[in-house]
Amino acid sequence: MSITSAPMTDSIDRRMTTWQPRHGISYLWVLNDDCPDHVIDQMVDGFAKHGVSSVCLHPRSGLLIPYGSDDWFDTIKRIIEKCDAKDVDVWLYDEDPFPSGAVGGRITAEYPQLAAHQMISHTADTSNIHEGAFCFPTGKLLWCGIVNEQTDHTRDLTSNVGMIRRKWTILDPWDSRHYYPNLPLYECPRAFTTHEQFAIRMPVLGEHEKLIAIIARPIAGDHEHWEKLPDSLNPRVTQLFLEMTHERYAANVGEEFGKRVTAMFTDEPKIYDPIAWTPGLFESFEQTFGYDLRPRLWHLFDDNAHNAQRSLTRLHYRDWCQQRFADAWLKPVSDWCQRHNLSLVGHMSPEDDPVQQVQCLGNLLPLQKYLTTPGLDLIIPAVGDSDHGMLNISVVGATSIQQQTGAVGVLSEMLACSGRQPDEQTIKRVLYWHTLMGVSIPVVHGAFNSMQAQRAIDAPPDYGPQHAVWEFMLRQGNEIARIQKQIMHARQIAPVAILWPIRSFAMMPNSPMHDVSPLRDRLIEILNTCLDYQVGVHFIDESDLPDVHLQDGQIQLGHASYSHLIIPDALIWKRQTVDCLTHFMAQNVQVLTVADAPQWIDEGDHLAMNTQAIAEKQPLEQMLNTLPRLVHENEPLVDIRCTAWQQGKQTHYLLMNLSKQSREIQVANRKVTLCPDEFASFTLQA
Structure with missing residues (x-):
């Protein structure tokens, strides 16, 4: 039986793509000098020799060719021609340097009224x-x-x-x-x-x-690259961005779109202030929610977390900003790429911290669906172990969307800001952890044209053909390609879903990201404990619950299938969500809660005090002992990660030891001993 809701108004199916990224590692090729022929030739030869998946042409600080000029687009065409001659696939990068949407600062320089x-x-x-x-x-x-x-x-x-x-x-x-x-x-x-x-x-x-x-x-302050940031909630900004960037690329190298040039990389587009204003806000808001926001603007600044009306105003404002960002910026960019036979890849930001996420994006999970591949980035030399639990939120979220929508893969930009010189052990740890967690399109930042002077500390290190680490990167790319074949187009065995509580963060007063957030800490604890119990786990968004299919006590959404649904700590759920959960339980889905009943139920036009629990509360460890595990153990194995992927009659198991001691683990009918940082995989035939 299905529970249905109104379809999305977006008519373009962003999953319908013929793009099949090559296995291996892609690189952000950092263009940060005058791009002389001898350097370009050396870089292209290095990429071609090692059979990289693709290169993304990324202008950054130090670039000496005026960005957006005829000379710039001529340079890009020259590089693409050289790549084509050596069979190296190319992605375009839509900004100089980031976040996307500013045309290197030109929009606000020429149109100051369009500043955020x-x-x-x-x-x-x-x-x-x-x-x-x-x-x-x-x-x-x-x-x-x-x-x-x-x-x-x-x-x-x-x-x-x-x-x-x-x-x-x-x-x-x-x-x-x-x-x-x-x-x-x-x-x-x-x-x-x-x-x-x-x-x-x-x-x-x-x-x-x-x-x-x-x-x-x-917006006041130092924005790192430009004097002012563009208003990403204003459709006129996006129109100018597409005219000055994408249309210029189409005019110069459009004949290669869908051939040698396969994708457009967008980097960290977002809303640039927690309480942003844009022309038309009040008129559109009233049309959407039925009241004038102006006399309730003070609710957005108020620090009372328990007042129903103020919380509802914050919820409505966050919902409006998220939808406006999608309509004004993300959808037009995605549509343009779709019409021009380019995959839209990259990532929005922030992905890891739900406190920041609601302030900059609203809810990332539905926004990921505008990308051809859900994306994230990780610009520190770390992985989602017990010391860095928040990092698991982004990769689990992206993999969840990929499995639920059938997207071609999961992309992650990684290894930037990892010290002046590459560290081989760090490279392996980061690459293999991402792959185990479902990232099938690793994008290494970066391969630098030049490391002269201050360029050497612009998000180092250099992993490219001009560095001694290049031969090591070749070996890692070949090994990663082998594992990618096991997870690409596979169904992850993840029978457990955590209901994504992002709207609880959206209704709360604004707070700096470094403030204590018990709700954030609890979400990280629940997710990480599932991973330490080697439970295959995803997030599922409230907005997707009405669209699921129920069969034999399983929630089916895309490739994903869930027998267990965990209700985490939350302040609020939608009335529709409560109705769905009640129906799921009647259909024998295991709906489990480790939290007290939420304080509020969102009735749409008002918040109602909640009077009853959705399900009986259980202690976290007690609940975890009832979940299906991928390993045969009675106790948690802290920092041991295990995922499983089905392809036809084969099941591929990926394991990694993120701890500092060797561990013996029994998975299916195998006993595996893993040293610290060791990765292992094996395949069982049904």
Whole structure:
């Protein structure tokens, strides 16, 4: 039996692709000099000799060819011709350097009004009111009024805001000849005021009342590469981005699209502020949710996590931003690539931390479906062991989407920022862990044209043909290619799914990523403990529950099949989610919870207090002992990772010891001894 819901309005099936990436390792080829022929030839020869999967042409700091110029596109064409002659597949990279969408900073340089904006809240300090007026910085005035923090009642005073100048400049003496040149000087002191501000005469405030003003301004601060960031929520920005980048590539090398040039790599597009503003926000928001956001803007800045209306406002705002980012940026870019026979690869950011994710993207899981291959990146020399548990969230999330949608593979950009010189043990540890977890398209950052001067510390090290590590990378690529054949187009044996609790993070007040987050810590604990019990595990998003197929006590979604569904700690679930879970239990799906009942049920237009648990709460370890494991052990094996992949009648088992001691493990009918950092695999025939 199926539970169905309205289909997505997106008419393009992004899984329908003829692209079959070559097995092995792909490289971000860092173009960071003037790209002389002898260097290009040396790099292409090295890539061709080692049969790399593909190279992605990545402009970065140090590039001496003006990005976006005719010379730049001529250079790209010259490189592609050389790659084609040596049978090296090419991906284009859509930015200089990252995040994608700025055209190397050109959009905001030529169109400053298209800069990304943040909303800023100012609260009147009643003990420091100057001459009866509340003054605050200028910008785009969004709302000003009185807020009662106890009743949530507001009184709009926006129309009473005006301009005031309070800084005096004195000219003594004043030179009258400024107005009347060549006439006698007449002495008279002058004074005038400058530094305009918004101001409102201070009203009388009652108990629990505050005077709040909210403005929008271009995002301030150092953005690493450009003076300003583009507004990724504005469709005009995306239109210019495609015209200045993608269309120029199509005009110059479009005849190679779908042939030698197989993909477009997008890197870290996102929403650039936790409380972003864009033109049309209020009109679109009201059309979507049925109320004016302006008198409730203060909810986005409020730190009360227990107020239903404020939490609902934050949920609605996050939902709106996620959908707007998809409609304004991600979908047009994805559609363009689909129409031009290019796979859209790369990753959005952040993928690992749910606290940051809701602030920059909303919910990544459904956004991954706009990519041909779900993607992630890992730019530290680490893996998802007990010291780095958060890293498992991104790779499990990406693999979940790949299995649930039938995408061609999972991509990860890796090994950047790993020290000045490559470390062979780190390379192997990172590569094999990713592969075991389901990454079938590893992209190594990077192979550098030049390591001169400061280029040597722009996300080092160099893994390319000009470095002594290149022969080692060849051997790893060949071995990784062998394992990729076992996981590419295979079904992962992952009978357990964790319900993705991202909306609980979305309803919470904004907090810096380094703040303590018990909800985040608990999610990491549940996931990592499943992995330490060698349980095949995925995430499943609330939005996908209505679309699953139920058969013989199994939830089926794409290639994935789940007999057990874990309900983690959460503050809120949708009413539709609760109804689905109730139906699943009636159909003999094992719905398990290790958490107290959520505080809220999302009814759409309001939050209702929850009065009952979805299922009986169990201690985490007790629940884990009831789950199907891939190994024959009674106790958890901390930092031992095991995944299994079915291809026809074959089952491929991948194992890796991330701990610091040797371990003996029994998997199926095999006993395997693994030394620290050792990887092993074997295949059983049905």
